Amino acid sequence: MLLDRVSYTWPGANRPALDDVSLRLDSGERLFIRGGSGTGKTTLISLIGGLLQPAAGRVTVLGQDLAALSAGARDRFRADHIGFVFQMFNLVPYLSVVDNVLLACRFSRRRRDRALGADPSAPDSDRHAQAVRGRHALIEEAERLLARLQLSAAVRARRQVTDLSVGQQQRVAVARALIGGPALIIADEPTSALDASARDGFLELLFEESAAAGAGLLFVSHDEALAAHFPRSLDLRAPDGEDSC
Amino acid sequence: MLTRLTLRSLGNRRLSVALTVLSIAVAVLLLLGVERLRTETRASFLNTISGTDLIVGARTGSVQLLLSSVFRIGAGSNSVSWDTYETISGHPYVEWAIPLALGDSHRGYRVLGTTPAYFEHLRYGTGRKLHAASGDLRLGTFDAVLGAAVARALGYRVGDALVIAHGTGQGSFATHDNLPFRVAGILAPTGTPVDQTLHVSLEGIEAIHVGWESGVRAGAVPEAAHLHEHELEPSEISAFLLGVKQKMHTFQLQRAINEYSREPLLAILPGVALQELWNLVGVAERALLAVSALVVLTGMIGMMTVILSGLNERRREMAILRSVGARPMHVFGLLIAESGLIGSCGALGGLLLLYGALALLAPVLAAEYGLFIRLGAPSANELRIVAGVVTLAVLMGLLPAWRAYRNSLADGLSIRL
Numbered sequence: 001m002l003l004d005r006v007s008y009t010w011p012g013a014n015r016p017a018l019d020d021v022s023l024r025l026d027s028g029e030r031l032f033i034r035g036g037s038g039t040g041k042t043t044l045i046s047l048i049g050g051l052l053q054p055a056a057g058r059v060t061v062l063g064q065d066l067a068a069l070s071a072g073a074r075d076r077f078r079a080d081h082i083g084f085v086f087q088m089f090n091l092v093p094y095l096s097v098v099d100n101v102l103l104a105c106r107f108s109r110r111r112r113d114r115a116l117g118a119d120p121s122a123p124d125s126d127r128h129a130q131a132v133r134g135r136h137a138l139i140e141e142a143e144r145l146l147a148r149l150q151l152s153a154a155v156r157a158r159r160q161v162t163d164l165s166v167g168q169q170q171r172v173a174v175a176r177a178l179i180g181g182p183a184l185i186i187a188d189e190p191t192s193a194l195d196a197s198a199r200d201g202f203l204e205l206l207f208e209e210s211a212a213a214g215a216g217l218l219f220v221s222h223d224e225a226l227a228a229h230f231p232r233s234l235d236l237r238a239p240d241g242e243d244s245c
Numbered sequence: 246m247l248t249r250l251t252l253r254s255l256g257n258r259r260l261s262v263a264l265t266v267l268s269i270a271v272a273v274l275l276l277l278g279v280e281r282l283r284t285e286t287r288a289s290f291l292n293t294i295s296g297t298d299l300i301v302g303a304r305t306g307s308v309q310l311l312l313s314s315v316f317r318i319g320a321g322s323n324s325v326s327w328d329t330y331e332t333i334s335g336h337p338y339v340e341w342a343i344p345l346a347l348g349d350s351h352r353g354y355r356v357l358g359t360t361p362a363y364f365e366h367l368r369y370g371t372g373r374k375l376h377a378a379s380g381d382l383r384l385g386t387f388d389a390v391l392g393a394a395v396a397r398a399l400g401y402r403v404g405d406a407l408v409i410a411h412g413t414g415q416g417s418f419a420t421h422d423n424l425p426f427r428v429a430g431i432l433a434p435t436g437t438p439v440d441q442t443l444h445v446s447l448e449g450i451e452a453i454h455v456g457w458e459s460g461v462r463a464g465a466v467p468e469a470a471h472l473h474e475h476e477l478e479p480s481e482i483s484a485f486l487l488g489v490k491q492k493m494h495t496f497q498l499q500r501a502i503n504e505y506s507r508e509p510l511l512a513i514l515p516g517v518a519l520q521e522l523w524n525l526v527g528v529a530e531r532a533l534l535a536v537s538a539l540v541v542l543t544g545m546i547g548m549m550t551v552i553l554s555g556l557n558e559r560r561r562e563m564a565i566l567r568s569v570g571a572r573p574m575h576v577f578g579l580l581i582a583e584s585g586l587i588g589s590c591g592a593l594g595g596l597l598l599l600y601g602a603l604a605l606l607a608p609v610l611a612a613e614y615g616l617f618i619r620l621g622a623p624s625a626n627e628l629r630i631v632a633g634v635v636t637l638a639v640l641m642g643l644l645p646a647w648r649a650y651r652n653s654l655a656d657g658l659s660i661r662l
Contacts, residue, residue, distance in 0.1 A: 042658070051567070051657040072572055079570020084658065086568070089561045094257030095250075106250075107570035176569070 001025040001048065001184055001216060006057035008043050016055070017043040023234055025216045027183060030207065032229070035236030036222040044236065045188055045220065049082060050074030062183055079108035083177025083215070085206075087189035090173035091161040097151075100161055101142040101176045111180025115141045145175040149205055167198045174206055178213050185210050186218045191226070203229055251582040254562075258555065265548045266590045272544040273595025273634055276537035277627055278602065282616075283530050284624060287523065289617040290316070293437040294515035296368025298495050301325065301333065301502055302484035304509040308525065311518040314345055314484035316438050317355045318614075324481040329508045334485070336501070338494040341366040343486040346450050346479065349409050349421075354395045356409050356443045358450035358479070360384065366488055369437045379403050380430030384446040386477070388429035394440040394611060396431040403428050409445070409453060421453035436617040448477040487512075541634060545641045548587050552580065552645040556652065563653045576653045580646035581639060588638020592631045596623065 003023045009016040017040040025031045035041045046052040047059050050066045051074075059066045062081055066074055083104065091100045105112035116137050146156045149171040161169065170190055177185050187206065191199040203226070210217045219230065227233040255262050294300075294315055302310040303323030312318040334342035343366055346358030357363075364375050364382040375382070380403035382390055391401055401407065405428045411419040426445060434440055489495050495514065502512035563576050603620055610616045623631070 046657045049568070049658060072574075075567075075570055075572040078568075084568040086658075090565065092562050092565055094253045099253070103566070104569045107566075107575070 001062070001218070002058075002060040003044075003047070004058045004060070006047060006054045006059060008040070008047060008052060008054050010043070018047070018054075018236075020057070021236070022057075025184070025218055027216050028211065028214050029232070030210075030217045030219065030230050032227045032233035033218065033220045033236055034222070034224060034227060034233055035220065039236040041188065041220050041236060045084075045186055048184075048186060048218070049078050049084070051078075076108070079104075080110040081183045083179075083182045083185045085170065085173045085177050085185065085187040085190045088166060088169070088193045090176075091164075091169055093162050095161065096159045097146065097156055097161055097164070097172055098139055098142045100172055101146065101179055102138055104176045104179050104182075105138060108180060111182065112138065113180075115180040117141075142175065142179060145178055145209075146172065148209060149175055151175075166193045167202065170194065170202060171205065174202075174209065178209055178215070181213050182215060184216045184218065186220070188220050189222070190219075192221065192223065248582060248586075250566075251579055251586060254579070255583060255586065261551050261555075262587060265544075265551050265587055266594060268547050269541070269544040269588065269591025269634070269638070270594030270598055272537070272541040273592050273631070274598040274602065275540055276534070276630055276634075277595055277599045279530070279533045279537050280627060280630060281599065281603070281618065281624075283534075284626070285618040286616055287519075288619075289436065290519055290522075291516075292370045292617075293439075294519070295370060296366075296372055296488065297486045297515050298489045298492070299487040299499055299502070299512045300484060300515055300518070301487060301510055301512045304511045307511065307513040307518040308522045310484065310511055310513055311515060311522065313347070314486070315515070317347065317357075317442065324483055325485065325510065326481050326508060327479050329505070329510070330482055330485055332507075333502060333505070334487070336498065338489050338491070338498045340488040340490045342488075343367060344447060344479075344482045345484045345486065346447055346481075347483045349411060349450065349453075351395075351407055351409050351443050352399060354392075354399075354441055354443055356445060356450075358445055358447045358482070360447060363444065364390070367439070367486070369435045369439065373435075375435065375439065376433055377430045378433040380428065382432075383429045384444065384449075385429070386446055386448045386452060387424065387426045388446065388449070389426040390430045390432060390444040391428055392432055392440040392442045392444075393434035395443055396428075401428050401431070403431060407443075409443075411457065421457075424449075424453045436619070440611070447479045447482070451477045451479050541637070544591065545588070545637055548584060548591075548638065549641045549644060552584060552642070553648065556645060556649055559649075560652055560656055563649060564656055564658055567653055567656075568658050573650050573653050577646045577650040580649050581642045584642025584645070585635065585639045588635045588642075591638070592634040595634070596627075596631060 001024070003021055006018055006021050007016050008018045021040075021044070023031070023033075033041070033044070043052065047054055048061065050059075050061075050069070053067060061077070064077065066077070069077060092103065095103065105115055112134070116134060143156055147153075151168060151171055155164065155168055158164065161172065164172065170193070173190070177187075185206075190206070191202055194202055206217070207229070219226070294311075297315075300310060300314050302314055303325055305323065309319065330342070330344055333339065341362055343363045344359055347355060349356040361382070361384050367375055369375070377390075378393065380390075384390065389407060395401070406425045407428065408420050408422045408425050411421060426449065432439060487498070489498055499512045499514065502510050563571075566576065566579075567573075600620065603618055607618045607620065610618055
């Protein structure tokens, strides 16, 4: 993933939220991005996710220049290749734990196939056969990921996600980000709602699992202390006097 | 994919969704009910007079004559003399004539004095003839032939005795109890006012009114054994039905009757009189339909309100969907599916309620008003209403869907709540 001298100004704002930012993340690598509020964190994530188009510069993910894709194709690209974990409220309240994880497969054929262990290049007839046993196999895969993230069988079977603890919710969100093996995980302050002991455990799991999946991890936080866990870090500095997200 | 999400999402808000569906269902019930009553009333009235060419009565309004003679609704004010009836029924154009003498009742059901010609010539539905379910269609002086509904409601069997009350009030105390009638036969159901009627002979009507000439029981009333002392030829009847030999003569006969010089008479073509009746009530029908349509619209606005008011707290949910790759069009589709589903459930619920209400009310309507409402399959018009309601729901869903679409474009992944 590559950002090359990217700038973005929100409509109506008189200063850019991001000004001339460049960064690079190789596959399987972990990168810490430090930034408090108003440093353009959300803008950065939205640019990489393809929800915004930079005013200047270029965003390339997996060798694909996002500007070359239509809005719909960027949404599909995001579904196929990027998993997100946010600060909180990661889960859809009316879906069960497993269905929340499987949400990532609903919008991406590629991640669905990969979660099934299917070969995306296989002929359609084979893929159809896989799809038939699909739902059951998908649930198994979601269960496997949730178990790896140390969620007990009792938690995994919950129909209501709203009564999970925040730490449990965040781990469900990680399982969703990981399922179907996207190339890039973007974590936006995923630990700020956790207490210190839960935070370290969570980070460890996040690192382990994204490494096991071979995904690059882009970790955005205002918390300096976390930078020590990463081989590389980058500062996003607030443009003077600007207080935007 | 989206329908599953939609179902779960609606399930999450099941109380408000259920109430919205209910309000739409009740509105649809109202609209369908008005439509069903309208068409069924017409069909039922039309069925009743099939085969009758002319209805003749004392001069009055044609709708009034139609209602009082055939449908036993309201009271026929004046009567026709028996001489006139005999003269006109002997007219060369006339194939058959059925005299009708109304005015008495039995436990709320109208008693009709007539002749055996009634069973011979009256037709209902698509030219169907009356026939007995049990007993005979015999009209001796004290025989009564019961309509199917009368027999069922009052539990009469062939051979039972019954006493006729004077006048048509439900709780009439003046009864002709000196001269009981005997049930000779029970008619098969017809789905017309015939079912609600007790048929007796004109002589029987005459006999029970001996001694009642002033309208109340005055002085001596005879026992059956002494009736032969009295002349039982009727002096007047309420109205009569005519069948012509050749349809082309109907208008000529009608004019001849209307110009009859010895008594002011009115002859009407039942179809024309019915049309007049429908023109009369058409305004009210349209008003009812319009009001019902507005009620449906109100239900829809309620639905839109419920969806719109939920949108703000669902922005997070939309952002999550966006983050896993949902396009803004998906969000749009999700909300359209929601309103479409609510509308469909409401419309179908209304249809079910309609059949439930009809099953409950049809017997009451038949017994109280002589309206026969069938429980048949939905008509094309009713299906159009159902389809229209679903379409309207989808259209009403456009606004919340559009707002959610705009929100999700503006919000992206950020959850600023």
